[in-house]
Amino acid sequence: MSLHTYMLFVAASLVLCLVPGPDMLFMLGRTIAQGRAAGLCAAFGINLGAYVHLLAAVTGLSALFLASATAFTAVKWVGAAYLIYLGLGALRSKGIALPVSGDAKKKALHLIFWQGFLSDVLNPKVALFYIALLPQFMSAQDPSPVKHLIALGVIGNMVGISTSITYVFLAARMTGALRRNQAISAWLTKTMGALFVGLGLKLATEKI
Structure with missing residues (x-):
């Protein structure tokens, strides 16, 4: 596979990463709130x-999954x-940004990590x-399709995480002052909850 092909793939991945989707909105919602x-x-x-999706693509599981309308639905x-x-859960919460104490904060961040993981894995x-x-x-x-498929997937994921980190730092910097106000922080959390509900309803009703 030529360097030109890899560069074209990087460009295509970057464009797709810049388009808002459920995962990006989930991430930005968490960042802002x-x-x-x-x-x-x-x-x-x-x-x-x-990477779970990449593994499924390499092993052929994704193709079988997409071929089954029942599994896909x-x-x-x-x-x-x-998502709903x-x-x-966010709508019912008190709107506190994150726990201050070490153990409670680690537990909350750990939960957010796995929520992000499931959000992506369950996104068809x-x-x-x-x-x-x-x-x-x-x-x-x-001659080496599996090796190159994995290479493309890893490159795409590296582009994705780089783009995500950039978005997170920009969003956090722009909204830091808002989160320091408890009333606004509560409003941001409620807005995040409404966003997640909306994303869930959109995913449930749209044809993919």
Whole structure:
């Protein structure tokens, strides 16, 4: 596989990473409502979930999954229900950004990390990304298709996490003053909850 092909893939991945999707909105929602640490944990959780999709693509599981309308619909509904569950939890919360004490804060960040992970794993659009995009940059005569598929997936995930970290730092810097006001912090958390509910409903009703 040529360097030119890899560069084209990097450019395509970057463009796709810049387009807002459920994962990005989940990450930005956490960042704006709860700060940089929460956003970074969400970003790394989402990135780990992307490697699950890459593994599924390499082993052929994604192709089997997408071929089954029942499995595809089931995952879509589970993902939608999970986002709605997170949203309702945020709407019922008191709106505190993050616990101050060490153990409580670590527990909260750990939870956000795994929420990001599940948000990505249960997103059928990510599976479509790996099945639809990666083969476009590979040749039918490729002597090492699995190796190059993995290389493209890792590159795409590196572009994704780099873009996510940039977004988190920018969003956290721009909204830091808002979070220091308890009333505004509570409002941000409620808004984040409404956003998650909206994302869940959108995922449940749209045709992918």
